[in-house]
Amino acid sequence: MTIGHVTADGHPQIQIIVEGSDDETHAVEALLDTGFNGGLALPAERIAALGLKRRGQVTAVLASGEERNVPTYRATVQVGGTRHSAVVAEAGEPLVGMALLRGFELRIQCIDGWQVDLEHLS
Template sequence: MTSIGRGTGDREVVVPLLVHAQNGADRQVDALLDTGFNGYLALLAHMIESLELHRLGREQVTLASGETHLVGKYEATLGFGGAIHSVEVIEAGEPLIGMSLRWE
């Protein structure tokens, strides 16, 4: 089995990603693996802004609590698992990697 991240004392998995910025200022991001998130990647709004990611529009998301929110949706290129991936990114309260990226 290939390791994709490291465990924490809180029994969470943190996955290191390299997000390629439009302005060339790539950024290393440690994202929590969220098995309930079926998207690719979620980042904080200020990270998205500093990376100058291309905006795709807005998307409605449903949280584990059942609440729905309308959030910004963006496009990013990132390094993960030894490969480069083009993925959709949504705004969130913390960096999360979703199951879509894990199984790509």
Template sequence: MTIRHVTASGHVQIQIVVEDSNEGTHDVQALLDTGFNGALALPAQRIAALGLKRRGQVTAVLASGEERNVPTYRATVRVGRTRHSAVVAEAGESLVGMRLLWGFDLGIQCIDGGKVDLDRLS
């Protein structure tokens, strides 16, 4: 199933659905970050708008090597037709990490507007 596209600048955009604290659903556009081994990162404003409950914090190692303590939350997330619970880290932008895509076959057409396909592995 096609879940988004590749941008002209070479970023892979993925569309997911996140449930808020009242079980309402919200489409979220996020960038794929294969260096992020967590599930999902969202900006603080988006987390507040979703009403997610704080879970704790983790020490994140940024691409620069800097370590930073970041708050974490729990949310129900849908990727394609799959729905599951995920840990959400607070970050400056919306990112999908490898943990959220674990158990899927990911195909990316590496051209401007290329398809991003995701299929559940059996």
């Protein structure tokens, strides 16, 4: 199943669906970050717009090596045709991490504009 594409600057981007507190579904374009072992990261403004309730906080280690305490939330997320609960961390941009892709085979065609495919493993 094709769920995204490679951007002009070489980043894989996928679309996921996040359910807000009002049970409405919201499409989110997010970068696929294989170095992020969490589930989903969203900017504070997007979290507020979704009406997600704060659940706690984690210490995140950024790519720069800097450690930062970030608030966490829980949301129902649809990705690759499946729906499940995910931890959402507050971040500067939407990111999908490896925890959200557990149980899938991921294929990225590393050419500008090409496909990002996700297949559920049975």
